Amino acid sequence: MFLCxxxxxxxxxxxxxxxxxxxxxLNEEGLDKVSIRSIAQALGISPGNLTYHFRNVDTIIQELxxxxxxxxxxxxxxxxxxxxxxxxxxxxxxxNFFVFWKYRFILLDFIAxxxxxxxxxxxxxxxxxxxxxxxKFSIEHMIAEGLLKPEExxxxxxxLILQSIILGNAWIPDxxxxxxxxxxxxxxxxxxxxxxxxxxxxxxxxxxEYRTWLDKRPKLRYKSYRTDP
Amino acid sequence: MFLCxxxxxxxxxxxxxxxxxxxxxLNEEGLDKVSIRSIAQALGISPGNLTYHFRNVDTIIQELxxxxxxxxxxxxxxxxxxxxxxxxxxxxxxxNFFVFWKYRFILLDFIAxxxxxxxxxxxxxxxxxxxxxxxKFSIEHMIAEGLLKPEExxxxxxxLILQSIILGNAWIPDxxxxxxxxxxxxxxxxxxxxxxxxxxxxxxxxxxEYRTWLDKRPKLRYKSYRTDP
DNA sequence: ATAATTTTAGTACAAATGTACTAGTTTTTA
DNA sequence: TAAAAACTAGTACATTTGTACTAAAATTAT
Numbered sequence: 001m002f003l004c005x006x007x008x009x010x011x012x013x014x015x016x017x018x019x020x021x022x023x024x025x026l027n028e029e030g031l032d033k034v035s036i037r038s039i040a041q042a043l044g045i046s047p048g049n050l051t052y053h054f055r056n057v058d059t060i061i062q063e064l065x066x067x068x069x070x071x072x073x074x075x076x077x078x079x080x081x082x083x084x085x086x087x088x089x090x091x092x093x094x095x096n097f098f099v100f101w102k103y104r105f106i107l108l109d110f111i112a113x114x115x116x117x118x119x120x121x122x123x124x125x126x127x128x129x130x131x132x133x134x135x136k137f138s139i140e141h142m143i144a145e146g147l148l149k150p151e152e153x154x155x156x157x158x159x160l161i162l163q164s165i166i167l168g169n170a171w172i173p174d175x176x177x178x179x180x181x182x183x184x185x186x187x188x189x190x191x192x193x194x195x196x197x198x199x200x201x202x203x204x205x206x207x208x209e210y211r212t213w214l215d216k217r218p219k220l221r222y223k224s225y226r227t228d229p
Numbered sequence: 230m231f232l233c234x235x236x237x238x239x240x241x242x243x244x245x246x247x248x249x250x251x252x253x254x255l256n257e258e259g260l261d262k263v264s265i266r267s268i269a270q271a272l273g274i275s276p277g278n279l280t281y282h283f284r285n286v287d288t289i290i291q292e293l294x295x296x297x298x299x300x301x302x303x304x305x306x307x308x309x310x311x312x313x314x315x316x317x318x319x320x321x322x323x324x325n326f327f328v329f330w331k332y333r334f335i336l337l338d339f340i341a342x343x344x345x346x347x348x349x350x351x352x353x354x355x356x357x358x359x360x361x362x363x364x365k366f367s368i369e370h371m372i373a374e375g376l377l378k379p380e381e382x383x384x385x386x387x388x389l390i391l392q393s394i395i396l397g398n399a400w401i402p403d404x405x406x407x408x409x410x411x412x413x414x415x416x417x418x419x420x421x422x423x424x425x426x427x428x429x430x431x432x433x434x435x436x437x438e439y440r441t442w443l444d445k446r447p448k449l450r451y452k453s454y455r456t457d458p
Numbered sequence: 459a460t461a462a463t464t465t466t467a468g469t470a471c472a473a474a475t476g477t478a479c480t481a482g483t484t485t486t487t488a
Numbered sequence: 489t490a491a492a493a494a495c496t497a498g499t500a501c502a503t504t505t506g507t508a509c510t511a512a513a514a515t516t517a518t
Binding site: 462463464465466467469471472473474480481483485486488 | 489490491492493494495498499500501502504505506507508509510511512513514515516517518
């Protein structure tokens with residue numbers, strides 16, 4: 001009987017419980033409120049126990065960052081069997097927004113994190129370089145399929161890529177400042193804003209596909225910043 | 230003679246020297262490396278002396294934030310005698326980029342700052358609301374003057390405004406991650422990227438004015454992320 | 459000049475943090 | 489079952505931080 005209770009509690013091993021609680025605290029309280037002791041106290045375990053699993057908070061963060069990257073990769077592979085480029089891009093982008101939201105502390109405190117864990121910065125640079133390449137590939141593909149207008153001003157699509165990469169990393173801090181709400185409605189608002197960047201470049205055909213995709217989506221709660229409930 | 234030396238040293242009053250050194254450290258070392266003691270030590274004064282002028286680091290940050298806001302306002306007023314809307318917008322935006330760059334720690338550690346100093350978050354929300362209004366006004370003005378295309382997709386210009394506001398706040402963290410360079414060339418790169426957001430919305434006439442403005446500018450050193458020297 | 463005010467130096471204190479260590483306890487392995 | 493490994497609790501220590509306080513020095517005002 002007692003063993004039964006215990007095993008229920010231990011279905012999640014201590015290590016995983018630490019990661020869960022750390023993620024919760026990091027997302028809700030912020031980087032500098034989280035310490036080995038605050039996590040241990042919340043879980044009712046000793047600080048010494050925690051240091052056995054993770055040397056310090058930075059190690060936990062590094063592990064959570066790797067989790068994020070793994071989830072992003074998983075999403076990417078699910079999209080291998082693509083129907084059309086544009087729809088795939090739209091779906092994948094929105095999915096990624098929810099993954100980032102789950103680990104939102106990373107983008108919230110990203111500069112502080114990269115200062116403390118240089119490996120994260122190095123890895124992130126490569127991640128962005130990879131996303132840059134994917135975007136470029138998708139855009140050329142969509143131009144060939146007549147979904148995107150051919151480039152009118154020189155280097156314009158290269159700029160669009162960088163603009164959207166920045167927006168894709170910056171919406172979470174922006175949400176933290178301009179919204180009190182922390183629900184999925186906010187994520188969808190920013191995903192919509194992000195995807196809207198491509199609209200002025202769409203052809204008639206592209207716009208039609210875009211609208212088809214939009215119609216499948218639930219109606220947005222927010223159309224601009226809203227801090228009132 | 231000694232008095233002379235002393236007065237040279239005190240041309241900048243202690244209070245101003247503290248602000249200068251704090252800004253330098255915050256920009257270069259980051260928020261969590263800066264303390265009353267680190268500033269006092271760098272200036273060769275006692276921590277007790279520093280607390281006389283500023284209760285703690287947060288108070289210094291709040292003062293530096295107000296300095297930033299004052300400089301932004303000053304730039305805005307210099308632009309009152311506008312020649313044309315578009316050129317004015319381009320010039321003002323680039324100027325603002327350099328002002329933000331001077332106080333770049335604020336946007337670098339913005340979330341941490343707003344968590345510690347709630348007044349900054351409240352003020353910033355109002356600042357953004359104001360900028361939102363200015364953008365909207367400028368856009369309608371430019372449409373009326375035939376510089377911008379009329380809105381094709383519903384709500385598209387509202388999205389453009391939000392997108393550019395986010396980019397306008399996010400380029401400094403982005404620069405911190407993707408560039409090792411800290412020179413003006415980086416600022417101009419991002420200013421160019423920011424202003425490029427409006428390009429797909431420009432009419433022939435607008436594009437001509439945009440290109441005229443571009444030609445007046447020095448050639449850009451960067452066209453994309455570059456970490457090598 | 460002298461009193462009042464402002465500025466500065468120096469110190470002390472409590473709280474929090476990462477780290478290291480020891481000594482038990484539980485689980486796994488042989 | 490016994491030894492080995494994995495896990496947990498608890499404590500102690502050196503640092504760092506904001507804060508508060510006193511006393512001295514410098515400046516300003518009267």
